Amino acid sequence: MATTCIPLIFAKLLVSVLADTEEPACKLKELIKTDERAQRNGYPTESHFVTTPDGYILNVYRIPYSQNVEYRNVNRPAILLQHGLFSNSDCWLSGGPGNALAYLLADAGFDVWLGNARGNIYSRNNTVISLKNPKFWRFDWHEIGTIDLPTMIDYILDKTGEEKIHYAGHSQGTTAYFVMMSERKEYNDKIKSAHMLAPCAFFEHATSTVFKILRPLVGKPGGMWNQVLGNMEFLPLNRFINRLSDTACGLEPSMQFLCKDMWLLFAGDGYKNTNLTALQELLETHPGGASSNQGIHYVQLSGHNAGRFCQMDYGEKKNNKLYGQPTPPEYNLENIMAPTYLYSSNNDGLCNPKDVDTLASKAIHLAGHYHVPDPTFNHLDFIVAKHMREMVNDPVIENILKHENSL
Numbered sequence: 001m002a003t004t005c006i007p008l009i010f011a012k013l014l015v016s017v018l019a020d021t022e023e024p025a026c027k028l029k030e031l032i033k034t035d036e037r038a039q040r041n042g043y044p045t046e047s048h049f050v051t052t053p054d055g056y057i058l059n060v061y062r063i064p065y066s067q068n069v070e071y072r073n074v075n076r077p078a079i080l081l082q083h084g085l086f087s088n089s090d091c092w093l094s095g096g097p098g099n100a101l102a103y104l105l106a107d108a109g110f111d112v113w114l115g116n117a118r119g120n121i122y123s124r125n126n127t128v129i130s131l132k133n134p135k136f137w138r139f140d141w142h143e144i145g146t147i148d149l150p151t152m153i154d155y156i157l158d159k160t161g162e163e164k165i166h167y168a169g170h171s172q173g174t175t176a177y178f179v180m181m182s183e184r185k186e187y188n189d190k191i192k193s194a195h196m197l198a199p200c201a202f203f204e205h206a207t208s209t210v211f212k213i214l215r216p217l218v219g220k221p222g223g224m225w226n227q228v229l230g231n232m233e234f235l236p237l238n239r240f241i242n243r244l245s246d247t248a249c250g251l252e253p254s255m256q257f258l259c260k261d262m263w264l265l266f267a268g269d270g271y272k273n274t275n276l277t278a279l280q281e282l283l284e285t286h287p288g289g290a291s292s293n294q295g296i297h298y299v300q301l302s303g304h305n306a307g308r309f310c311q312m313d314y315g316e317k318k319n320n321k322l323y324g325q326p327t328p329p330e331y332n333l334e335n336i337m338a339p340t341y342l343y344s345s346n347n348d349g350l351c352n353p354k355d356v357d358t359l360a361s362k363a364i365h366l367a368g369h370y371h372v373p374d375p376t377f378n379h380l381d382f383i384v385a386k387h388m389r390e391m392v393n394d395p396v397i398e399n400i401l402k403h404e405n406s407l
Contacts, residue, residue, distance in 0.1 A: 032284060034061045034089045034114060034122070041097050042067045043106060050155045052118070052147050055129060059122035060152055061089050061114040066106035076111040077192070077404050078160045080152060084171030084198075084383075085141075085294055086234075086287035088121050089114035091170065091383045094282040095275065101168065101393045108397055111160060115152050117144045117176070119233070121288040138231045140293035141172055142311055145179025153190055166400050168195040170382055171350065172294070175200045178309070178363075181338065182331035191338035193367070193403040195396045197382040198351050199342045201309040201333070201359045203302035205352035211302045218296045219303020222315035226296060234292035272376045273385040282384055309333065309362070333359070339367040341399050343392055345377035370395055 035045040038061070046062040065072045081092045081102060092102035092114055105112045116122040118139060129136045156165055169177050174196040180187055203211065218226050297312050305313055311328040313319065319326055340363065344356040360369050372381075372391050382392055 034093065037090060037093050037281075038063055038102070041093075041103070043097075043103065048155070048159075050151055051127060052151045054143075054147060055127040056118040056123060056148070057125040057127065058118065058148060058152060059089075059116050060155070061116075063102060063106045063112040063114075065111070066103070066109075068107050069109060075161070076109055077166065078111040078113060078156050078162050079105055079166035079168065079400070080113045080115055080149075080156060081105075082115045082149065082167070082169040082173035082176060083117070083120075084169075084173055085298070086120075086290050087170070087172075087383075088285055088288040089116050090285045090288075091282060094278045094384060095388060096278065096281075099275075099278075099389045099393070101396065104389065104393050104397060105400075108401075110166070110400075113152070113156050113165075115149070115173075117141075117148050117172075117290075119289055119291050121285055124289070134231045137233055137291040137293070139291055140297045140312060141176050142179055142297070144172070144294075145176035146183050149176055149180045150184055150187055153187065157190065164190050164192045166192050166194070166403070168197065168396060170197040171200055171379065174198065177340075178333060178336065178359075179331055181336040181340075182333060185335045185337075188335075188337040191340075193400055194338055194340040195343065195399065196341065197343045197392060197396070198348055198379050199344060199356055199359055200298075200351040201331075201362075202307065202355040203298065203350075203352075204306040204358070205354040206302045206350055207352060208349040211299060211350075214295070214299045215303045218299050221300065221304060221313040229292050230296060232292045234290055234295055273374065273378070273381045273387065275384050275386040278384040307358075309359075333363040334365070336363050337365050339403055340365075341367050341396075342369040343372065343382070343396065344369070345372040345379070345381065346375045347378045350379045368399065370399075 032040070035047050038045040043063050043066060046064065048060045048062060050058045050060050052058065065076060081089075083089060083091050093100050095101075095103075097103045097107075102112050102114060119137065124131055126136055153165060153167075157163070167177060177194060177196065178199075178201050217223070218229060293312070300313050301309065305328070308330055310330040311323070313328045314322065316326040319328055323329055342356060342360060344351065344353060346353055348356075356369075360366060374387075374391055377385065377391060381388060385391060
């Protein structure tokens with residue numbers, strides 16, 4: 001797309017946002033899904049659909065082996081990778097072969113499964129509730145942890161014949177894991193090892209600008225904005241916005257703020273480590289949609305419930321009705337018994353090092369806590385840093401191999 005096309009894009013941005021049927025002024029990239037993305041890099045990929053007990057249809061992708069391994073028709077240890085808030089399975093591929101965790105695990109001999117939580121770009125169907133019904137969005141990461149993750153894990157175990165799998169999550173993918181292990185302790189017996197990248201549970205010291213903006217609005221339960229903003233889709237996929245930001249960051253240096261600033265508003269200060277090629281690929285399908293409740297729940301943990309890792313707070317009256325107590329119950333992190341590792345960074349604006357230390361003090365059975373040695377490494381760098389293989393992914397695989405005797 002020529003540089004002269006940029007003004008035309010912005011001129012039609014508002015129209016495209018309000019009416020997604022409007023064709024953009026210039027031809028933009030086509031949407032490439034997870035399986036197509038991996039296949040273009042030479043990795044065989046399968047698409048699976050998993051239905052939760054409450055009817056959500058989750059699209060789970062699988063890379064059964066790497067084209068770089070010698071023996072392909074053998075059983076391989078399975079691992080589930082789970083994305084963060086507003087993200088999807090593509091995040092594990094955006095760094096490309098030789099750098100992204102999904103490809104590295106496949107090359108190392110693993111059967112790699114890429115999960116998608118309810119409500120994101122790949123999991124927008126329910127067997128009984130319409131996507132347009134507000135009830136579709138009546139969930140947050142509590143349901144992702146207590147329902148979605150267990151459903152995906154059981155499906156993978158059934159398909160592979162394995163008794164246990166490995167797990168790795170980024171950001172909300174760690175929160176959901178902590179919820180699952182706290183609320184459904186039986187899943188400790190189904191995890192060989194678990195790896196928490198940018199672990200998120202406590203937010204008392206979060207410095208992200210997003211928290212500062214939203215905390216006065218929804219940080220305390222029962223307010224008008226909690227009612228107005230609850231149970232709705234938040235940051236949904238919009239083909240025009242996704243194509244706009246993706247295309248601009250790859251073609252026009254003066255517009256690369258579309259790649260950087262929007263995401264680093266959430267992630268933390270500095271772009272020193274950002275691989276713009278990886279970020280451009282990530283923006284093709286990000287933000288991928290979520291329930292507003294997921295964000296509200298996080299903001300509560302940085303506001304009214306700062307210092308607590310607890311369920312959604314609805315105010316004293318509704319809490320008494322739902323939970324039998326005036327305050328929402330805390331998740332019991334001592335229930336985490338499976339070998340679980342934390343991977344944290346010093347420059348994380350969402351999951352501050354002090355809050356990660358609080359998490360480590362509560363989850364008393366952790367297998368290890370790895371600190372990224374680069375002091376500039378931020379929340380998003382776990383997915384798009386130039387040197388994330390050396391900083392994070394190689395240590396993750398090394399720890400996984402400690403618990404895998406069949407390779």
